[in-house]
Amino acid sequence: EAGVTQFPSHSVIEKGQTVTLRCDPISGHDNLYWYRRVMGKEIKFLLHFVKESKQDESGMPNNRFLAERTGGTYSTLKVQPAELEDSGVYFCASSQELSGGSDTQYFGPGTRLTVL
Amino acid sequence: KQEVTQIPAALSVPEGENLVLNCSFTDSAIYNLQWFRQDPGKGLTSLLLIQSSQREQTSGRLNASLDKSSGRSTLYIAASQPGDSATYLCAVIGGAQKLVFGQGTRLTINP
Numbered sequence: 001e002a003g004v005t006q007f008p009s010h011s012v013i014e015k016g017q018t019v020t021l022r023c024d025p026i027s028g029h030d031n032l033y034w035y036r037r038v039m040g041k042e043i044k045f046l047l048h049f050v051k052e053s054k055q056d057e058s059g060m061p062n063n064r065f066l067a068e069r070t071g072g073t074y075s076t077l078k079v080q081p082a083e084l085e086d087s088g089v090y091f092c093a094s095s096q097e098l099s100g101g102s103d104t105q106y107f108g109p110g111t112r113l114t115v116l
Numbered sequence: 117k118q119e120v121t122q123i124p125a126a127l128s129v130p131e132g133e134n135l136v137l138n139c140s141f142t143d144s145a146i147y148n149l150q151w152f153r154q155d156p157g158k159g160l161t162s163l164l165l166i167q168s169s170q171r172e173q174t175s176g177r178l179n180a181s182l183d184k185s186s187g188r189s190t191l192y193i194a195a196s197q198p199g200d201s202a203t204y205l206c207a208v209i210g211g212a213q214k215l216v217f218g219q220g221t222r223l224t225i226n227p
Contacts, residue, residue, distance in 0.1 A: 033215075
């Protein structure tokens with residue numbers, strides 16, 4: 001069974017440009033999460049999809065970040081326009097259970113974003 | 117607001133030793149606690165998940181305990197090996213279904 005995949009693995013862009021990150025969850029997983037780790041800090045939650053609906057987007061830093069999950073399969077996270085402080089590693093995770101928080105979240109390898 | 121703390125930030129031990137990594141959290145209203153391992157430049161690998169109703173979980177040489185009332189968890193690694201060198205992350209999940217992470221413990225096992 002394939003794990004969570006993310007694309008690209010690395011992205012280097014200039015301030016003001018747009019970047020789109022993609023996550024493909026484990027097949028059959030309804031829950032999809034985005035997290036981020038900026039330099040020197042702990043990994044922090046960004047948002048949670050249940051199928052195609054946003055369940056919780058309380059961690060999104062500002063309106064320059066837009067996440068979508070059309071059709072309840074893969075998800076994209078767009079940053080527009082990118083700022084220097086957006087640099088970090090963006091992780092995607094998926095889990096199977098719809099209710100409660102009792103299921104293991106499986107993480108992808110992450111996308112390392114560098115904004116110059 | 118839930119906060120997770122991991123002590124120590126870094127640990128270096130000789131191969132073969134048993135060791136304990138510590139994790140504490142401020143809000144005991146959690147559904148579960150998960151321990152992860154992260155290798156440099158790689159993603160997170162789930163090691164153990166302890167449900168809030170459980171006291172411990174074991175997988176091979178790893179044993180994780182949970183004391184919800186005191187807000188603590190430990191990860192015990194027996195007979196450490198150089199391949200165990202990695203960053204170990206503790207995370208809790210509450211009603212909002214989002215993981216709250218500690219900063220991790222960077223473990224080095226010296227041959």
